[in-house]
Amino acid sequence: MAYDVEKDAGRKIDAPVIMFENVSKSYQKNMPALKNVSFEIRKGEFVFIVGASGSGKSTLIKLITREIKANKGKVFINGRDIGRLFRGKIARYRRGIGVVFQDFRLLPDLNVYENVAFAQRVIEAPAKEIPNRVAKALAIVGLSDKQKSFPDQLSGGEQQRVAVARALINNPTLLLADEPTGNLDPSNTREIMKLLEEVNRRGTTVVVVTHNREMVNSMQKRVIKMDRGQIVSDASKGGYRYV
Amino acid sequence: MFKITTLGYNLKQGIKTLFKSKGYSLAAVATMTACIFMFGIFYFVITNLQNMMENAEKTVGITVFFNDNLTYDRIVEIGDEIKSDVRVLKIEYKSAEETWAEYKEKYLSPELAETFGNDNPLENSASYTVYTTNVDYQSSVTAAIRNIEGVRQVNSAESLTETLQSINRGVTYVSFALILLLLAIATFLISITISMGVSAHREEISIMKLIGATDYFVRGPYIVEGLFIGVIGSIIPIVLLRLSYDKLTQVITERFSSSFEMLTFLPASTLFKALIPLSLLIGIGISFLGSYLTLNRELRRID
Numbered sequence: 001m002a003y004d005v006e007k008d009a010g011r012k013i014d015a016p017v018i019m020f021e022n023v024s025k026s027y028q029k030n031m032p033a034l035k036n037v038s039f040e041i042r043k044g045e046f047v048f049i050v051g052a053s054g055s056g057k058s059t060l061i062k063l064i065t066r067e068i069k070a071n072k073g074k075v076f077i078n079g080r081d082i083g084r085l086f087r088g089k090i091a092r093y094r095r096g097i098g099v100v101f102q103d104f105r106l107l108p109d110l111n112v113y114e115n116v117a118f119a120q121r122v123i124e125a126p127a128k129e130i131p132n133r134v135a136k137a138l139a140i141v142g143l144s145d146k147q148k149s150f151p152d153q154l155s156g157g158e159q160q161r162v163a164v165a166r167a168l169i170n171n172p173t174l175l176l177a178d179e180p181t182g183n184l185d186p187s188n189t190r191e192i193m194k195l196l197e198e199v200n201r202r203g204t205t206v207v208v209v210t211h212n213r214e215m216v217n218s219m220q221k222r223v224i225k226m227d228r229g230q231i232v233s234d235a236s237k238g239g240y241r242y243v
Numbered sequence: 244m245f246k247i248t249t250l251g252y253n254l255k256q257g258i259k260t261l262f263k264s265k266g267y268s269l270a271a272v273a274t275m276t277a278c279i280f281m282f283g284i285f286y287f288v289i290t291n292l293q294n295m296m297e298n299a300e301k302t303v304g305i306t307v308f309f310n311d312n313l314t315y316d317r318i319v320e321i322g323d324e325i326k327s328d329v330r331v332l333k334i335e336y337k338s339a340e341e342t343w344a345e346y347k348e349k350y351l352s353p354e355l356a357e358t359f360g361n362d363n364p365l366e367n368s369a370s371y372t373v374y375t376t377n378v379d380y381q382s383s384v385t386a387a388i389r390n391i392e393g394v395r396q397v398n399s400a401e402s403l404t405e406t407l408q409s410i411n412r413g414v415t416y417v418s419f420a421l422i423l424l425l426l427a428i429a430t431f432l433i434s435i436t437i438s439m440g441v442s443a444h445r446e447e448i449s450i451m452k453l454i455g456a457t458d459y460f461v462r463g464p465y466i467v468e469g470l471f472i473g474v475i476g477s478i479i480p481i482v483l484l485r486l487s488y489d490k491l492t493q494v495i496t497e498r499f500s501s502s503f504e505m506l507t508f509l510p511a512s513t514l515f516k517a518l519i520p521l522s523l524l525i526g527i528g529i530s531f532l533g534s535y536l537t538l539n540r541e542l543r544r545i546d
Contacts (some may be wrong), residue, residue: 059441065453088458091452091455091460092455094453094454094455095454095455107450115449118454119455121456122456122460123454123455123456124457144354200415216357
């Protein structure tokens with residue numbers, strides 16, 4: 001059974017899925033990665049977070065997945081201040097978030113089916129329900145016929161689809177994609193973005209971190225632009241232009 | 244709480260990891276084998292030495308002599324009084340005649356003995372030999388017997404028993420120190436093995452944690468791997484020790500029993516009844532502790 005973030009947060013239906021309140025984070029003294037960042041992302045939104053390398057995008061994602069903690073300010077996910085999560089509760093919290101990475105991060109020794117099923121094993125889902133759920137997730141990403149293939153037998157686009165299926169199988173309320181098309185050609189990029197739009201249409205909030213201008217400009221979604229650890233613009237149906 | 248499927252997964256993954264990192268696993272099994280083997284050797288030495296000491300202590304008695312012309316009835320009364328002490332295991336009476344006969348046989352030539360005719364120069368040498376339940380009671384029992392009326396002299400071998408006791412203590416302390424040292428080394432090496440295993444799977448573990456795996460779930464296969472190392476590393480030395488014990492004791496007995504009277508060995512069945520569960524417990528305990536503590540430390544680094 002997937003972790004119900006909203007239930008855990010006390011059913012704060014109106015609360016934003018993501019809310020940053022004056023968040024700052026430094027890895028080294030006097031070198032802030034994030035400076036006093038505040039923003040909200042509501043349920044069902046599709047948001048791009050853009051910016052050059054070192055602008056603070058990855059730090060933002062790591063704060064949401066609770067790989068790191070803010071030095072100042074608060075991060076609320078579905079109404080819950082995740083800075084106050086006990087270490088033992090982090091794993092269960094993460095089950096409500098699907099994550100997709102630029103380098104796919106599939107387990108090379110497992111085939112497509114096993115990679116997706118692995119996400120279910122990890123949350124100790126009932127064994128007899130796993131095959132059915134994996135089949136559904138693979139159908140959504142269009143890889144039902146590649147179940148037995150291993151990652152090194154797949155194209156980059158196909159590997160990213162497997163990663164999306166793995167991120168979706170636990171029914172997350174939030175899908176984070178960190179440069180999901182960074183290693184893909186334009187055709188595969190379009191396919192993956194279509195897939196993420198489909199996931200968003202099904203009700204999942206989607207946050208995509210990228211610096212692919214063409215893709216951002218073509219999709220006309222909300223765009224939060226970051227520069228040197230700060231939000232410099234936040235526009236619905238925005239674009240990503242050279243300054 | 245683990246589900247049955249998770250337990251099955253952990254077992255499968257644990258065995259897989261064991262074979263995947265063959266080099267580390269072999270090194271850890273070899274270390275554990277060496278440590279348990281050494282432990283077994285020390286266990287043999289301590290247990291057999293203690294047994295020999297106990298046997299030797301049992302032969303060390305207190306000799307009690309009586310006043311001149313004491314009646315036999317009074318001697319019996321003294322014997323009853325000594326026997327009533329709970330610290331006394333048994334007493335043996337030796338009459339003056341028996342003492343003289345023994346002396347003649349041991350120290351005099353038949354010709355010289357004959358010159359004494361029916362005279363008994365040791366006629367006041369009837370005695371009791373008193374054995375205590377524990378060699379530690381020798382001095383207090385000796386003092387108590389000295390206070391009994393009719394007792395002329397009490398001889399105890401306190402210096403001999405003290406020597407035996409100090410040898411026994413020394414061997415025990417040194418062996419325990421060495422065993423502790425070996426166990427610490429084994430724990431350290433198991434910890435290194437598991438650390439290397441975790442480093443090799445750092446990427447996999449970070450993925451597991453990002454998709455919501457609890458530390459218990461991540462730890463499972465490594466704990467299983469550690470337990471396998473512990474079990475295999477305990478069984479091998481037990482088998483080796485069992486195969487060599489009889490041969491070894493036989494060789495030592497043949498070579499040295501003429502020089503050391505008290506050289507006797509416990510039967511293998513007695514020793515291994517305790518050594519087998521003890522070795523398994525130590526092997527499994529060390530590998531569990533080593534892997535658990537290491538994983539706790541390593542998993543905190545991969546958040």
